[in-house]
Amino acid sequence: MSGEAARTLLATEPLTAARALLGAHFTANGVAVRIVEVEAYRGSADPASHAYRGMTPRNRVMFGPAGHLYVYRSYGIHTCMNVSAGLEGAGWAVLLRAGEVAGGRAAAVDRRAAARTDAALGRGPGNLGSVLGIGLGDSGADLLAPGAAISLTLAPPGAVDDAAVRSGPRVGVSVNADVPWRLWLDGSPAVSTYRRSPRADPPRG
DNA sequence: ACTCGGATCGACT
């Protein structure tokens, strides 16, 4: 689908954008991955979102147009990637949590020497940023621009069966942990196993 | 200027 058609799909509320990102292909630095696990973050309505307290220099891309890359450093070590969603000013984004390497395997293996299986190359948000060679300086990139060096191609409508889409609580968040805003494709070996944050309140319900 | 804690990962027991 065209970049602008993709942008229209992503310029929606973040659960819809998250669903649209499953099965998408993300390409950067000689590696392509098929996205199989994502999490929606709902801006000012979501205490777990980096945008909860409003716009800052770090998160400003979340408040811009949909289809742009928001990169942050996690635990001082890892770079994690989001795709901005919703209309300008919304502060919504979707965290990319896992992908299957679909191209450039040699470069992927080179960047992820610690991975012992192909499925582990892009399993987990930190590993996904690593396998794609993403850095903080890539934040803000328009993933849908024609000829973009870092690019996103959504799966055509109907290509990802709704029956394969699963949802559950988000990983690692210490607040608002019980909303089922993590989506993944059932059966993908690259989906990370669920681990609740040790800082989260006890499970609800 | 300083403190604090994190949307993680992998090695180790």
Next chain:
DNA sequence: GTCGATCCGAGTT
């Protein structure tokens, strides 16, 4: 299951 690595942004003084 437990723990250390490592650094930046954000909030506070």
